[in-house]
Amino acid sequence: MKNRTLIRILVLMTVFIVATSFYYLPYYVTKPGSAHELDPIVEVKGGFDDKGEFMLTTVRMGKANIYAYLIASIKKYEYIYPVEEIRNPHESDEEYNLRQLQLMVNSQNHAIEVAYKAADKPFYYNYKGIYVLNVYPSMPAKDILKPGDRITAIDGQEFESSEEFIQYVGKKKKGDKVSIKFIRNDEEKTETIPLMEFPEMPGKTGLGISLSDDKEIVTDPEVSLNTDEIGGPSAGLMFSLEIYNQLTEDDLTKGHPIAGTGTITEDGEVGRIGGIEQKIIAADKAGAAYFLAPNDQISDEIKEKHPELESNYSAAKKTAEDIGTDMKVIPIKSFDEALKFLNSLPEK
Numbered sequence: 001m002k003n004r005t006l007i008r009i010l011v012l013m014t015v016f017i018v019a020t021s022f023y024y025l026p027y028y029v030t031k032p033g034s035a036h037e038l039d040p041i042v043e044v045k046g047g048f049d050d051k052g053e054f055m056l057t058t059v060r061m062g063k064a065n066i067y068a069y070l071i072a073s074i075k076k077y078e079y080i081y082p083v084e085e086i087r088n089p090h091e092s093d094e095e096y097n098l099r100q101l102q103l104m105v106n107s108q109n110h111a112i113e114v115a116y117k118a119a120d121k122p123f124y125y126n127y128k129g130i131y132v133l134n135v136y137p138s139m140p141a142k143d144i145l146k147p148g149d150r151i152t153a154i155d156g157q158e159f160e161s162s163e164e165f166i167q168y169v170g171k172k173k174k175g176d177k178v179s180i181k182f183i184r185n186d187e188e189k190t191e192t193i194p195l196m197e198f199p200e201m202p203g204k205t206g207l208g209i210s211l212s213d214d215k216e217i218v219t220d221p222e223v224s225l226n227t228d229e230i231g232g233p234s235a236g237l238m239f240s241l242e243i244y245n246q247l248t249e250d251d252l253t254k255g256h257p258i259a260g261t262g263t264i265t266e267d268g269e270v271g272r273i274g275g276i277e278q279k280i281i282a283a284d285k286a287g288a289a290y291f292l293a294p295n296d297q298i299s300d301e302i303k304e305k306h307p308e309l310e311s312n313y314s315a316a317k318k319t320a321e322d323i324g325t326d327m328k329v330i331p332i333k334s335f336d337e338a339l340k341f342l343n344s345l346p347e348k
Contacts (some may be wrong), residue, residue, distance in 0.1 A: 028061055032060065032279070033275075035058075043246075052256040055283065056234075056260075090137050104227055110264050110265060113217065113266050114335050121247055131212045133212055162213045173205060180192070237332065238260050254342075254347045259288035259327075272296040289326075290330055292330050294332060
């Protein structure tokens with residue numbers, strides 16, 4: 001009898017644990033991810049080999065169930081964020097994931113452009129249209145467009161950038177209608193959409209979408225990046241260094257394992273990213289000797305609102321000291337500054 005009761009209790013506890021593990025709280029949990037060698041990810045046709053390796057670093061993130069939330073609340077370097085700090089207002093999980101993947105595509109384009117400019121190699125862009133990132137729920141486009149659609153023309157006109165598209169729509173008035181040509185799943189469609197004011201922005205008229213340029217960079221020699229499901233723009237700096245290293249004969253790594261992070265602009269400026277502390281831990285576990293960290297500047301205005309905020313480099317250095325790693329953290333503001341440091345490294 002006692003054994004039966006015990007079995008029932010165990011079964012009920014198991015069912016309870018399984019059931020509650022699928023109940024998600026309105027929070028995300030982030031934790032240290034991993035460091036990925038860039039040699040298998042980036043390939044320049046006919047490119048040069050290196051003796052060491054460049055690595056991009058990632059953060060693991062997922063929606064929090066009660067157990068993940070409790071664990072993260074007591075573990076160092078696991079962080080809890082409310083949903084509204086991760087996703088944009090009205091943004092679904094699908095839209096968030098699409099936005100992250102598109103940010104990665106833009107980051108790759110910037111990295112390729114910076115590397116090919118520095119190596120004095122030719123490239124140009126093929127503009128493909130406007131990539132739809134989000135569709136606002138109370139706006140006219142909600143019933144017609146979907147995240148991932150590519151708009152190729154409006155009122156029969158094609159554009160060379162999303163800025164031109166926004167300027168054209170911005171001249172329209174509430175109630176005006178526009179003809180949108182777009183591609184979904186390789187099928188071309190044309191629909192007419194009326195314009196409305198945004199509920200949160202009275203006086204601003206639009207379709208009700210957030211967007212990004214959808215363009216393809218063409219290079220000589222060819223370059224390909226296989227990023228799978230890695231999203232976001234934070235690998236821009238490391239992509240640019242790996243591409244440049246394969247384009248040029250001298251090996252920037254000098255035989256060292258080098259990790260890092262940071263966004264990159266078309267002009268080669270390195271920008272701030274999230275999860276720097278967790279990326280330091282990932283790089284240390286992967287055996288990196290050096291970590292290139294964005295040396296961003298925080299304005300007085302932002303410091304006044306968020307006095308606890310510190311630069312990526314400062315946070316990275318503190319984390320490295322806290323975990324007792326021998327890995328050296330290097331402050332980087334630009335692609336050129338990264339090259340200068342790497343060129344100063346001794347051969348291993």
